[in-house]
Amino acid sequence: MSKQPLVLLHGFAGGTDYFSRVEARLRLSFDVLVLALPGHEGQSVGPDTIEGFASWVMDDLERRGIERPILIGHSFGGYIVSSIVETYSEKISGFGLVYSTAKADTDDAKQKRNQNISRVQEIGVREFVDGLVPGLFAKGTDAMIVSEAKEIGYMMTVEGAIRALTAMRDRRDLTPVLSRTSVPGVIIHGEKDPLISEDSAFAPQNERIIKRSTDSSHMGMLETPDAFCEILEEVFSEEHA
Numbered sequence: 001m002s003k004q005p006l007v008l009l010h011g012f013a014g015g016t017d018y019f020s021r022v023e024a025r026l027r028l029s030f031d032v033l034v035l036a037l038p039g040h041e042g043q044s045v046g047p048d049t050i051e052g053f054a055s056w057v058m059d060d061l062e063r064r065g066i067e068r069p070i071l072i073g074h075s076f077g078g079y080i081v082s083s084i085v086e087t088y089s090e091k092i093s094g095f096g097l098v099y100s101t102a103k104a105d106t107d108d109a110k111q112k113r114n115q116n117i118s119r120v121q122e123i124g125v126r127e128f129v130d131g132l133v134p135g136l137f138a139k140g141t142d143a144m145i146v147s148e149a150k151e152i153g154y155m156m157t158v159e160g161a162i163r164a165l166t167a168m169r170d171r172r173d174l175t176p177v178l179s180r181t182s183v184p185g186v187i188i189h190g191e192k193d194p195l196i197s198e199d200s201a202f203a204p205q206n207e208r209i210i211k212r213s214t215d216s217s218h219m220g221m222l223e224t225p226d227a228f229c230e231i232l233e234e235v236f237s238e239e240h241a
Contacts, residue, residue: 006030009077039160113169129153178204
């Protein structure tokens with residue numbers, strides 16, 4: 001029997017290697033595809049709205065002939081997955097928001113996005129990533145892992161960063177969408193995550209969505225890879241057996 005397609009979407013300033021520590025294990029249970037989003041990892045610059053990124057993902061999957069996948073999105077990738085659930089729910093069989101939220105930015109968060117847009121324009125990607133990435137990890141994380149994440153971020157373009165920041169700033173609150181969807185899902189929250197609170201992560205109220213936590217910060221797939229994989233295996237191996 002063929003394995004269920006599992007598509008992994010990385011976060012802002014990320015890339016396919018964000019899943020380097022979980023991909024091999026997940027391949028034992030799923031047919032895994034890790035996508036590089038526009039403006040990241042050497043990819044051409046793409047949309048500047050979350051809806052545009054969602055359309056890009058679905059067009060890419062259609063081109064590859066991938067039908068009814070499980071879509072897992074990390075952080076920014078989770079915003080995209082939420083939009084896919086809203087517009088393309090009939091084309092997916094499951095979803096996950098990992099270290100992410102379905103909520104919109106607060107006014108303060110929108111202001112910070114604007115500041116980051118100005119900052120990346122002024123100092124460029126490399127220095128911006130150097131300031132951003134270490135704060136995504138829990139204290140005591142292996143310095144090599146943090147360094148590898150920086151290297152991934154350096155491949156983002158200035159315009160790619162600006163468009164992604166704009167899309168994140170302007171996204172809508174899709175909590176109501178996830179609260180009423182019939183598509184089975186999972187939300188994974190990092191107990192040490194300074195960016196996404198538990199209340200924000202777990203805001204959707206839907207018995208079809210399983211909620212789990214890992215002993216990590218914002219980068220659990222790199223910090224606590226075994227726990228990350230166990231949750232996805234738990235939720236989807238039975239759901240799609």
